[in-house]
Structure formats: structure tokens, C-alpha cells
Amino acid sequence: MKGSLFSWRSWLPAPERSLMYILCAVFLYQYIVWFDTFWVNETKPIVVSTLIATLLVEIIARIPAWLRRAVQLLLLIWIHFKILDIVPVPTDEGFSGAARLTVSLMGTLTQLNPFIWFSVGTWFIFLFVSWWASTKLRIICMIGFSVVAFAVIDSFSPYYMWTHVAFFVGTGLLMIVVRHFSEVRSRHPEGWKTLKEYPLNTLFLVGGIVTVTVLLGVAAPDIRPLVTDPYTAWKAAKGEAVPALGKTTIIEVGAMDASSGYSRNDSALGGGFNFDYTPVFEVDTSRRAYWRGETRTVYTGEGWEPSAEERRVPVTQISSGRQLPGDGRLNTSKLETVEVTQKVKLLSEQAYPVLFGAYRIQSITFTPEQGEPQPDRGRWSPQQETARWIERGPTSYPQTYEIVSQMPVVSPDALRALPSPVVPSGLAEYTSLPPTVTDRVRQLAADITAEAATPYDKVKALEKHLTLNYPYTTKPDISLGTSNDFVDRFLFEIKEGYCDYFSTAMVVMSRSLGLPARWVKGYAPGSPLVDEEQMFGFVPEAEREELLNGPNVFTVRNSDAHSWAEVYFEGYGWIPFEPTPGFVMPSVQPETEAELPETQPLAAPEAAEEEKEEASTPWLGGVWAAAALLTAAALWLLNRRFGWVKRFAAGKRRASARASDRNGRLVAEFERLLKYFRRKGLVWQENETVREMAVRWTGRYRFLQTDLLPLIEQFERAKYSKAPISEEEYRTAEARMRSLREKVK
Numbered sequence: 001m002k003g004s005l006f007s008w009r010s011w012l013p014a015p016e017r018s019l020m021y022i023l024c025a026v027f028l029y030q031y032i033v034w035f036d037t038f039w040v041n042e043t044k045p046i047v048v049s050t051l052i053a054t055l056l057v058e059i060i061a062r063i064p065a066w067l068r069r070a071v072q073l074l075l076l077i078w079i080h081f082k083i084l085d086i087v088p089v090p091t092d093e094g095f096s097g098a099a100r101l102t103v104s105l106m107g108t109l110t111q112l113n114p115f116i117w118f119s120v121g122t123w124f125i126f127l128f129v130s131w132w133a134s135t136k137l138r139i140i141c142m143i144g145f146s147v148v149a150f151a152v153i154d155s156f157s158p159y160y161m162w163t164h165v166a167f168f169v170g171t172g173l174l175m176i177v178v179r180h181f182s183e184v185r186s187r188h189p190e191g192w193k194t195l196k197e198y199p200l201n202t203l204f205l206v207g208g209i210v211t212v213t214v215l216l217g218v219a220a221p222d223i224r225p226l227v228t229d230p231y232t233a234w235k236a237a238k239g240e241a242v243p244a245l246g247k248t249t250i251i252e253v254g255a256m257d258a259s260s261g262y263s264r265n266d267s268a269l270g271g272g273f274n275f276d277y278t279p280v281f282e283v284d285t286s287r288r289a290y291w292r293g294e295t296r297t298v299y300t301g302e303g304w305e306p307s308a309e310e311r312r313v314p315v316t317q318i319s320s321g322r323q324l325p326g327d328g329r330l331n332t333s334k335l336e337t338v339e340v341t342q343k344v345k346l347l348s349e350q351a352y353p354v355l356f357g358a359y360r361i362q363s364i365t366f367t368p369e370q371g372e373p374q375p376d377r378g379r380w381s382p383q384q385e386t387a388r389w390i391e392r393g394p395t396s397y398p399q400t401y402e403i404v405s406q407m408p409v410v411s412p413d414a415l416r417a418l419p420s421p422v423v424p425s426g427l428a429e430y431t432s433l434p435p436t437v438t439d440r441v442r443q444l445a446a447d448i449t450a451e452a453a454t455p456y457d458k459v460k461a462l463e464k465h466l467t468l469n470y471p472y473t474t475k476p477d478i479s480l481g482t483s484n485d486f487v488d489r490f491l492f493e494i495k496e497g498y499c500d501y502f503s504t505a506m507v508v509m510s511r512s513l514g515l516p517a518r519w520v521k522g523y524a525p526g527s528p529l530v531d532e533e534q535m536f537g538f539v540p541e542a543e544r545e546e547l548l549n550g551p552n553v554f555t556v557r558n559s560d561a562h563s564w565a566e567v568y569f570e571g572y573g574w575i576p577f578e579p580t581p582g583f584v585m586p587s588v589q590p591e592t593e594a595e596l597p598e599t600q601p602l603a604a605p606e607a608a609e610e611e612k613e614e615a616s617t618p619w620l621g622g623v624w625a626a627a628a629l630l631t632a633a634a635l636w637l638l639n640r641r642f643g644w645v646k647r648f649a650a651g652k653r654r655a656s657a658r659a660s661d662r663n664g665r666l667v668a669e670f671e672r673l674l675k676y677f678r679r680k681g682l683v684w685q686e687n688e689t690v691r692e693m694a695v696r697w698t699g700r701y702r703f704l705q706t707d708l709l710p711l712i713e714q715f716e717r718a719k720y721s722k723a724p725i726s727e728e729e730y731r732t733a734e735a736r737m738r739s740l741r742e743k744v745k
Contacts (some may be wrong), residue, residue, distance in 0.1 A: 001109065016182045018059045020175060024130045027142075027171045027425050028122075030164045034150075043118055049079045050119040051584040052127050074120050075114070085312060086111045095236065114390060136176050140503045143172035158736060177206070206328045207709065211278045211504065260474075260557040262352060263521065264298055266304040269486055269500045272475035275744075276558040277681050277700075279347040281356065283526065283556060287340045288549045289358035290408060290558060290587045292574070293522035295384045297429055300510060301436030301485045304519050307429050310383050318378030318387060321365040327382045327427035334414070335572035337406035343367075346399045347555075355387040356522060356556075357403035365402040372677060385574075408575060410587045413567055414454040421515050422570035430516035436485040437508060445509035455515055459567050459577060462509050467578040502580040503563040516568035519578070525586060526556035527700035549586060557700070662730045663718040670715045673737050680744050690715065704745055 032047055057068050080086065133139050147167045154161035157738045185192040228733060236377040260276050267526075283291065296304030339357045348576060353366060355378070364378070377396060379388040389397060423431055448465045449458035470490075476497045481489035488524045505517055510517035530550055562583065566574040578585035682697060694712045698705045714733045718725050725733075 002308065005735070014186075016178050019178050021055055021059050021130055023171050023175050023178065024133060025051055025310050026173075027168065028126060028294045029062045029131060030146075031168050032122075034153075034161075034164060043115060045311075046083050047118050047122045049083065050076055050122045051126060053079065054123055057735060058127075058130070072123060075118075076123060080112050080115060080119065083311075084111065085314060086138050097524065098156060105408050110276045133175055133179070133514035136179050137173045139179060141171055143168055143388040146172075172198070173485075173531065215333070217670075260561050262523070262561050264295060264353065266303065266500075266521070267521075269298065269303045269504060269731060270476075270478055270481075270489075271472075272478075273498075274366050275474065275681060278558045280350070280523070280556050280558055280560075283342050283554045284345075285342040285358070285415065285553050286287050286530070287338070287341060287358070287407065287588075288525045288552065288554070289342075289405070290562065290586060292359045292386075292520060292525040293352075293354045293356055294386045294520075295566070296519045296521070298432075299434060299437075299504070299511075299519070304484065306384075309429060310381070313383050314380040315381050315388065316379050320363055321363060323363050324359075324361060324380045324387075325382050325657050328384060329383070329424055330568075330573045331424070331571055331616060332573040335573055336409040336411075336590070340405045340407045342403045342405065344401055344403065345363075346397065351389075351397035353389055355389055355398070355403070356403060357387065358405040358407055359574075360385060360406050360408070361387060361403055362406050363404045364396055365404075367400045367402060373384070403569050407588050409590055411576060411590045412417065412456065414590075415452050415572065418455060418569055418571070421455045421513075423514065423568075424570075427516045427568060430518050431514060433508060433511050434485075437512065438483065438485055438488045438490075439489050441485070441491060441508065442512040445512045448509075449513060455567075456568065458513055459510060459515065462506055466506060467581050470581070472498060472502075472581045474498055476501070482548060498582045499563045500605055503565050506565040506577065506579040510565070510567055518565065518566050518574070520566050521561075521563040523556045524560040524562040527696075528552045535540065555591070555700075559701070662725055662727065666718040666725065666730055666733050667715065669737060670711070670718075673740065676741060677744060681745065704740065707739045707743075711736045711740070 028051065029048070032044065032051070054072050057063075057072050057075065060068070063071070129142070132140060147165050150161040150164050150168070154165075158391070175270055181192075181195075198665055260273050262280075297307040298305045299312060303739050318324070337360070339362075344356060357364075377390045379390065380386075381388060434615045445462065452458040452461045473496045478489075478494060480495075481493045483489045483493060489506045490505055492496055494501075507517040507519050562580075564583075564585065565577045566577060567577060576585055576587075688696070690712060694708055698708055711733060714725065714729060714736075717723070717735075
């Protein structure tokens with residue numbers, strides 16, 4: 001008896017019970033991964049640690065239930081103190097003895113809010129699921145509920161849930177197998193005894209079935225869906241876009257096409273997406289800018305994650321209207337800035353983990369109509385220079401807020417004058433790269449910047465190379481990629497992509513050169529309020545740029561979600577760069593000297609000689625007039641003899657008829673293009689003219705301007721003008737329509 005008491009086996013439950021606990025934890029982990037898209041960075045490690053601690057304590061069989069719960073609760077609190085770096089709250093000396101201890105304890109425990117509730121919820125859910133999965137019927141119900149729930153999320157949101165569903169099915173089937181063997185052991189002891197005597201036979205059978213199934217799945221070709229789901233087919237038949245409900249996307253490597261939006265999880269980049277034009281927020285700003293969300297530091301070879309240092313550094317509570325602290329690691333002694341004020345108004349019901357604003361945010365004010373939010377929801381991370389928001393549902397996210405930013409003045413000459421890169425000790429993590437980064441990526445970066453003399457020139461060379469040599473597409477052919485590293489696949493195998501591809505490649509190549517760099521995500525400026533006169537060029541170019549970059553109201557949509565790169569320069573801090581083709585980084589340039597007044601150019605000596613010669617020889621005009629009269633007379637006589645004019649007129653009439661037919665074909669093709677746009681989400685309002693529609697579309701999506709604006713002019717000429725269009729003009733219009741279809745796939 002004593003030997004059995006101190007035997008380690010006696011402290012563990014039956015093997016099938018331990019395995020059931022582990023499978024329940026794996027099952028619940030799929031929900032944790034899903035909810036992590038809505039959590040702040042600290043929530044997931046706390047919840048996962050709670051799940052593991054509860055599992056380990058639960059499988060110790062010889063501890064009474066009440067003691068297991070007490071140990072789990074203590075571990076849960078310890079996890080919070082460890083991950084959140086909670087320190088005891090000091091109390092005033094006016095308290096003494098037990099009162100001081102009580103006040104200090106209460107103040108310390110308040111720092112657990114709101115993370116403690118996620119942890120407690122995970123604790124209770126694990127205990128409930130492990131109790132519920134006691135029969136095969138209950139396990140089947142649990143699998144069915146989870147598969148249906150995640151299938152609905154996958155169908156009616158831009159999130160890709162196939163991996164979670166596969167884990168639910170696989171884990172659930174293993175639970176049923178374990179439960180079946182448990183029932184065999186209790187109900188058929190003789191049969192169980194036989195299985196124990198020949199366990200390899202059973203293991204080989206089960207292992208063989210699983211192996212064959214996995215091999216068939218891996219070897220099966222990647223076939224796209226052959227049938228459109230009924231909801232999408234119904235919306236497409238009506239000529240309407242399938243709404244994305246304003247939700248954001250997680251684009252995974254190899255994932256099916258999702259919708260554009262602000263990504264919550266960047267650990268696995270890649271795949272493709274469709275544009276979602278749902279409005280997100282509106283910005284009334286004193287200057288056009290990129291609306292910055294978060295930064296990421298650690299490149300894993302597949303995506304981005306926050307660093308351990310960033311997780312440990314305490315965040316500061318955001319006080320409305322007060323100046324936010326800066327990053328003490330940075331040297332910005334040479335940096336000049338311009339103050340930019342923004343008033344942000346949320347246009348969707350979606351809540352976000354951050355507040356968006358122009359870089360660098362100096363203060364945030366919550367407007368009176370919103371009311372002062374609860375003080376524990378807004379947090380400022382100085383190292384990431386990010387305004388975080390702790391979510392408690394969409395209603396907790398501020399509907400309006402005002403931001404004051406100090407936008408850097410980018411002086412290429414000043415940055416170019418800097419010597420070799422300086423990496424402060426606190427920024428070493430911004431030059432680190434994983435072992436997945438290949439030698440050919442490093443060599444390519446070295447070759448591109450071989451002739452660049454300064455760090456700034458090297459960064460600009462990388463930016464230019466990516467912009468000019470890799471095409472932009474929302475649906476890259478990821479089947480071409482075989483490398484284990486995301487950047488290597490992009491640069492040497494896929495060779496096309498969208499912003500995540502370009503920005504990640506630029507950060508990785510910059511780091512390979514010893515330049516501190518980080519990855520940034522947020523939104524592009526959005527659609528400005530501009531009138532037709534500004535858009536169609538009736539305002540001079542210089543004034544139009546000033547109107548677009550100056551004070552304005554911008555509507556930001558999910559289709560404006562974007563990522564870019566920032567590189568550190570000693571004395572100036574983080575400077576943004578834009579490597580994605582078709583995007584232009586809004587920046588503040590230093591003031592230049594006033595332009596010199598225009599002067600009339602002096603006439604060239606040759607021109608003066610020609611004018612002098614023309615003035616001195618007036619008789620040449622009479623010679624040319626006589627020659628013209630003789631030529632006209634000769635042509636009249638020849639026409640009387642051979643009838644050239646009649647035959648020419650008949651040919652002209654036939655050509656005019658053909659040209660008129662070209663006009664009708666162009667109009668019909670353009671109307672088909674508009675129907676195609678409608679299916680892709682670009683809607684033409686009934687009260688809009690074609691030109692008003694073009695103003696609205698090109699204002700939001702600048703990549704349409706090159707082809708759409710000239711095509712509008714050709715369409716109007718073909719439909720309303722009596723003059724027929726030429727064959728060359730028709731072919732040009734066809735090429736532009738093909739180009740637009742490719743861009744709006």
C-alpha cells in the first residue's frame with residue numbers, strides 16, 4: 001500500500017482520461033486562436049497559460065477536487081502577475097497594519113482587470129467541456145456545433161476557418177476513439193485484455209488508416225470550388241456585391257481569397273484577397289497622411305509578431321488631451337515636425353484593437369459627444385508608438401476622437417548626409433532575422449545597394465527596386481512558392497503580390513544590411529472630398545496636389561488597408577518608406593527657395609537668321625501661290641477624265657458606316673464593363689452621370705485613373721458625338737477595358 005501511494009503512476013488518472021483532457025485542450029485552443037484576432041497582445045498568452053495550467057493540475061488524480069481548484073486559482077493569478085509584470089501598489093503611510101495591507105492588495109488586484117475575466121472564463125469552459133465529453137453522442141454534438149459555427153463564420157465573413165474546422169473534426173474523432181476504448185475496457189474486460197496483450201495490431205490498424213487518409217489528402221490536387229454557394233450566386237444574379245460586413249481579414253499562406261481589411265493576426269502572410277469597399281471611418285484632417293495602426297518587430301519567416309521586449313514593457317494609460325510619452329530609446333534631436341490635427345469618426349460597428357492616426361501621435365482627446373471612456377481601455381505603447389484599445393464589444397470602441405500628431409519633415413538631403421548606420425543598443429531587435437532568410441535574399445539586397453553611398457540611398461534603392469521590378473496584384477500565384485521563407489518565395493518564386501509582400505521584403509532586406517527597420521500596418525489616406533473640377537485637371541497640377549494633401553475629409557474603407565516600412569536614422573527616428581507600386585507615401589518636404597521669376601527665352605541664332613531670310617525674300621510667297629494654282633488645275637482636269645472624287649466619296653460613305661458601327665460596339669462594350677464593375681462591388685448610382693461616377697471611383701481608387709478617365713472621354717464621344725471613331729481609337733478603348741478588368745479582378 002505504501003509503495004502504491006508513493007508510486008508516480010498512482011498520481012495520474014487512467015491513460016484514456018489524461019488523453020481526453022489533452023484532446024479537450026487542443027479542441028478549445030482552436031477557439032482561442034479565433035478569438036485572438038480580437039484580443040490585445042497580452043490576452044492570448046494569459047489564456048493559453050491558463051489552459052495549460054488547468055490541464056496539468058487536472059490530470060493529477062490523487063488531489064481532492066477542492067484542492068485542485070484552489071491550486072488552479074493560485075496559478076491563474078500567478079500567470080497574470082508574471083505576464084503583465086504587475087507590481088504591488090504602495091499605500092499612504094496614513095494607513096497602518098492590516099488596513100495598509102488590505103488597501104495595497106486591493107489596488108494590486110485591480111490591475112488584473114480585464115484580463116482576469118478571460119482567464120476565469122477559460123478555466124470554467126475547460127472544466128465544463130472535459131465533463132461534457134463523457135459520451136460519444138455528446139462529443140458528436142460538440143463537433144457538429146463547432147463545425148457549423150465556424151462554417152458560418154467562414155461563409156459570411158472574410159475569415160478563413162478551414163484549418164480550425166479540420167482540427168475540430170480530427171480532435172473530435174480521436175475523442176470518440178478514446179471514449180470507445182474506455183467503454184470497451186469497462187463493459188468488455190475480456191476483449192480489453194486481448195487488446196492489451198496485442199496492442200501493436202490495433203496501433204498498426206489505426207495508424208495505417210490515419211496515414212493513408214493523410215497521404216491521400218496531401219497528394220490530392222488543389223481544386224478550387226466548382227459550385228458557387230447559393231447566397232453568393234443570388235447576390236451576383238442581382239448584380240450586387242457580397243457584403244463583407246465590415247469585418248477584417250486574416251490572410252494565410254495558401255488560403256482562399258478573403259476580403260481586404262485591417263489584419264488582426266499577421267503571423268502568417270500570403271494568399272490573395274478581394275477588395276471590400278465597406279467604409280471604416282472618416283478623418284477630418286489638416287493634412288493628408290497614412291493612418292497608422294500598429295508595428296511589428298519579430299519576423300518569423302512566415303509573418304510578423306510582437307517582440308518579447310514589447311510585451312514586457314508596461315503601457316501607459318491614455319488620458320484624454322494629455323501629451324503621450326515618447327520612446328526613450330530614440331534620438332530625434334535633428335528631426336523637424338509639422339503638427340497635424342485629425343478628427344476621426346467611426347462609420348462601422350466593428351471595434352478595433354487600436355486607435356488610428358497620423359504618425360507620430362502626440363495626444364488623443366475623446367470628444368464630448370462620445371463621453372469620457374473607462375480609464376482602463378485606452379493604453380499607449382511608447383516603444384511601438386501605438387494607441388491600443390482594450391475591447392469589450394463594438395459599443396465600447398469610441399465613435400469619435402481627436403488626435404494631434406507631429407508629422408516628420410522628410411529631408412532627403414539631410415538624411416543622405418548621415419554616415420554609416422547607428423544601431424542603439426535598445427534597437428538591436430530591429431536588425432534581427434530568423435535563420436529562414438536565405439543567402440540569396442541577403443545577396444540581392446547587397447547587389448541592389450552596391451552603388452549606394454549612404455544608408456538613406458540604400459533604403460531608397462531597395463524601395464525603387466521593389467516598386468519597378470515586381471507587379472502589384474491582389475491574387476498572386478502562391479502555387480509557385482516552395483521556399484520555407486515568405487520573403488524568399490516572393491522575391492524569387494512568386495514575384496508578384498500586394499502591400500504585405502512588398503513591405504515585408506523591404507524590412508527584411510534593410511535588416512540584412514544592418515539597418516534597423518520595422519513593419520507597420522494601418523490604412524492608406526482614403527478617398528478625399530474633391531469636386532469634378534479638381535479631379536479632371538481644370539486646376540493646375542501644383543494647386544491640385546496642394547488641394548489633395550491639404551485640409552480635407554477622407555473616407556477610409558476596408559479596401560484602403562495597407563502596410564509599409566519604417567527605417568531608423570540616428571537623430572531623426574523612424575522614417576516611413578513606401579515600396580508598394582501604385583501607392584504614394586504622403587510626406588512633408590522641407591521648404592525650398594522661392595522660384596525665380598519667369599523670363600522670356602532668348603531667340604536662337606538660327607531662328608533669327610531664318611526670320612531675317614524670310615523678311616528679305618518676299619518673292620518666295622508668289623512662287624508658292626503660282627505652284628498651288630497649277631496643281632489644283634491639273635487635279636481638276638484628271639478628275640474630269642477618271643472620276644476619282646466620286647469613287648473616293650463612295651469609299652468615304654462605306655468607311656463612315658463602318659465607323660458608326662464601331663461607335664455602337666464601343667458603347668455596348670463599355671456598358672458590359674459597368675455591369676462587370678457592379679459584380680465586383682463598384683456600384684454606379686442611378687442618379688449619377690458616367691462622369692460623376694468616374695470622379696467618385698477614381699477619387700477612391702487611384703489605380704483606375706490611368707485607363708478609366710481616357711476611356712470615359714472615348715465613350716462620350718462614341719455615344720454623343722456625330723463624328724465616328726477610328727479603328728485605332730476603338731482598339732485603344734478595347735485595350736483599356738481589358739486592363740480595367742484585370743485591375744478589378
